[in-house]
Amino acid sequence: MNSGRALLICLLAVPALAHAQGFPSKPIRIIASLAPGGGLDTTTRIIAQNLQATLGQPGIVENRPGAGGGLGSEIVAKSSPDGHTLLTVSIAHAVLASANKNLGYNPERDLVPVTVMVTAPNVLISHPSLPVKTIRELIAYASKHPGEINYASSGSGSTSHLATEYLKLLTKIDLTHIPYKGTAPAMTDLAAGRVSMIFTAVVSAKPYVDSGRLRVLAQAGSKRAAVMPDIPTIAEAGVPGYAVDVWFALMAPAATPRPVLERLNQAATKILHTPDIAKKLENLGLEPIGEGLAASDAYVKSEIKKWARVVAAAKITVD
Numbered sequence: 001m002n003s004g005r006a007l008l009i010c011l012l013a014v015p016a017l018a019h020a021q022g023f024p025s026k027p028i029r030i031i032a033s034l035a036p037g038g039g040l041d042t043t044t045r046i047i048a049q050n051l052q053a054t055l056g057q058p059g060i061v062e063n064r065p066g067a068g069g070g071l072g073s074e075i076v077a078k079s080s081p082d083g084h085t086l087l088t089v090s091i092a093h094a095v096l097a098s099a100n101k102n103l104g105y106n107p108e109r110d111l112v113p114v115t116v117m118v119t120a121p122n123v124l125i126s127h128p129s130l131p132v133k134t135i136r137e138l139i140a141y142a143s144k145h146p147g148e149i150n151y152a153s154s155g156s157g158s159t160s161h162l163a164t165e166y167l168k169l170l171t172k173i174d175l176t177h178i179p180y181k182g183t184a185p186a187m188t189d190l191a192a193g194r195v196s197m198i199f200t201a202v203v204s205a206k207p208y209v210d211s212g213r214l215r216v217l218a219q220a221g222s223k224r225a226a227v228m229p230d231i232p233t234i235a236e237a238g239v240p241g242y243a244v245d246v247w248f249a250l251m252a253p254a255a256t257p258r259p260v261l262e263r264l265n266q267a268a269t270k271i272l273h274t275p276d277i278a279k280k281l282e283n284l285g286l287e288p289i290g291e292g293l294a295a296s297d298a299y300v301k302s303e304i305k306k307w308a309r310v311v312a313a314a315k316i317t318v319d
Helices: 003-021 038-049 051-055 066-076 094-097 135-144 159-171 183-191 203-208 256-274 275-281 293-314
Strands: 028-032 058-062 085-090 110-119 122-126 150-153 175-179 196-201 215-219 246-253
Touching: 028 038, 028 066, 028 159, 038 051, 038 058, 038 085, 038 110, 038 150, 038 246, 038 256, 038 275, 051 159, 051 175, 066 094, 066 246, 085 094, 085 110, 094 203, 094 293, 110 256, 110 293, 122 159, 150 159, 150 183, 150 246, 159 175, 159 293, 183 196, 183 203, 183 275, 196 203, 203 215, 246 256, 246 293, 256 293
Parallel strands: 028 058, 028 085, 150 175, 150 196
Antiparallel strands: 085 246, 110 246, 122 196, 122 215
């Protein structure tokens, strides 16, 4: 490297370093891209409540739901990249990249992960009237009765919809989609036997499964959830390569200086791995992740690529 180029790189690095040393200089606004009350909102507030102790400035949460998470994401994508305006997203962030052609921002180009905060383990559960008890039995039955099994989802483009379409893609079975406006009505109809199965969070499924009203067939994630250690994953149970990990991530505008991203990552991961906070999250059915910048970026990019394939195969659109 010649001396002129080295000097230029040093000069360019000075403003970013100076900015990081003075960061944060005011409260940090975190826009949650989904409505209050769910796992994303809960995780966002836990991060925000603990920023004062880790960064010396409070966190302020603002819920901006809409457009499947795209509304809040666009606000942050177009905000000042100084680290004072952040975003929390769900797995929907990876889906919107291919399912919504009318976004006012580019999920890959305009936003960058600070860290993948947590995962929310999901399971596939069924009504006892469906004569299957395992994934292999489900595949065999569906193959003999194409289109006859109705599966519920909490809405078109939701995690429960995508998880089932991914299963269909890998196993070549035909299932009929019955979308609902949220998880609660879908679970009510499943318990009543009006639909046959759904992918849902472990925390939502457990009361129904423990009471015997519904049956758990398998776990959706890449590993078994601690709260259901005896239930195999779908990959273990006969569908190699299947994994749907429902995740929530902390994001920033893509042009945010690297030193600022590093400070934010260190603060967030410290919060997530604090024993009492980790325990609190686990009690809510959430598993802390808190990975570094590179690992989080690679993971989110891999998820965008995976869900683009599912979206294309199932012709899913999210407006």
